[in-house]
Amino acid sequence: MTSSLDDPLDDPLAVADGADETLESALERVRTLMDAQTATVLLLDVPSGKLRPAAAIGFGRRWRTASHVALGEGFAGRIAATRTAQVVDLTAGATVVNPLLLTSGVASLLGVPLLSRGRLLGVVHVGYHQRRSFSSEDVADLELAAASVVRTIETHDAHDAHLSALVLQRSFLPTLRDVDGLEMAARYLPADGDFGGDWYDVFPLPGGRLGVVMGDVMGHGLQASIVMGRLRSVLRAHALEEDDPAVVLRLLDRTLCHFEEGTTATVLYAVTAPPFAELRVSNAGHPPPVRARVGGVEGAAIEPDPLLGFDPDARRTTTVLDLAPGEALALFTDGLVDLPAHDDGQDPYWERLSRIAQSFSAEDHPETACTRILAETVGDDGTEDDVALLVLRRPPD
Known part of the structure; x- marks a missing residue:
């Protein structure tokens, strides 16, 4: 895949810092950038130590029923545990925790961790209906896209926490x-x-x-x-x-x-x-x-x-x-x-x-x-x- 970030003046991730950016819109731009059929973000729930689905594109509303994944288990769990990019070929009999990936026709997956100043926030992965291999440029593109997703998460987390604190303060x-x-x-x-x-x-x-x-x-x-x-x-x-x-x-x-x-x-x-x-x-x-x-x-x-x-x-x-x-x-x-x-x-x-x-x-x-x-x-x-x-x-x- 040819990187769509070669021209800095035509960067599809350049708008990712806006306060109105949603996780779904950020994920849609990731899917477009990677020319993928699906894109998914799972966020780490620290108390349980599991990754929970937070947003997904390409699965309809079924993604809301997707499995929660323990660190180290399955495709997303391995990415989170190792904090490295991972590839999986489902046509070769590879196993995944989430059955939705199998029933939706996904053949190949590429995923990377979502990291913020060394802290693990979760995982983002993209899926393809056809079997394919991935180059180092593909991994670099997804890592750059992951950085834009992290900015979106941090912006909304800060805004939500600030708003929640304000509501609490005023209510008391x-x-x-x-x-x-x-x-x-x-x-x-x-x-x-x-x-x-x-x-x-x-x-x-x-x-x-x-x-x-x-x-x-x-x-x-x-x-x-x-x-x-x-x-x-x-x-x-x-x-x-x-x-x-x-x-x-x-x-x-x-x-x-x-x-x-x-x-x-x-x-x-x-x-x-x-x-x-x-x-x-x-x-x-x-x-x-x-x-x-x-x-x-x-x-x-x-x-x-x-x-x-x-x-x-x-x-x-x-x-x-x-x-x-x-x-x-x-x-x-x-x-x-x-x-x-x-x-x-x-x-x-x-x-x-x-x-x-x-x-x-x-x-x-x-x-x-x-x-x-x-x-x-x-x-x-x-x-x-x-x-x-x-x-x-x-x-x-």
């Missing part, structure tokens, strides 16, 4: 409304890159009490968002059974250590009740809140206990924080204050805290306070980490 953010004696507002700003596990929560508890949470699961992407959702639900469940915030965080830590091994998180959990004159707070490694009073702004005196995920038996304490009429608290995740060092090597952490102090006023409603704090800290700049901000205020008498 509560709708905040002022209650009698307490005003509140919040903001969530996703990072310019991948999503993380930041969250805030305010939820009702028995007896008119309110639970208040600011948390951050370490890591980025969909997995961090999933763990965040689990922790949010578990914390709410424990909060219904336990009054002491320290006990709630100790139980949450046991859950994280047992079911999410290798994951860490910082969480600040507080409970308050009408007239909201005080908050009982337990802090697992989270940045302490900032308090705005009539006379100025200061850091809340809450010593952090160890973060979650290291020691389920770590000592947890609860601190009582007074909140007088006209005072406000700003709770936030570290994305608001942790930035890369300046070019001169200076840490901008204290600069950000100073900006919070300058923009945070006890006279402002929490909606205004959130707007001003973010304008002074983040402004028009992007963020490399998610930012969650929650402001609570007792209105003046």
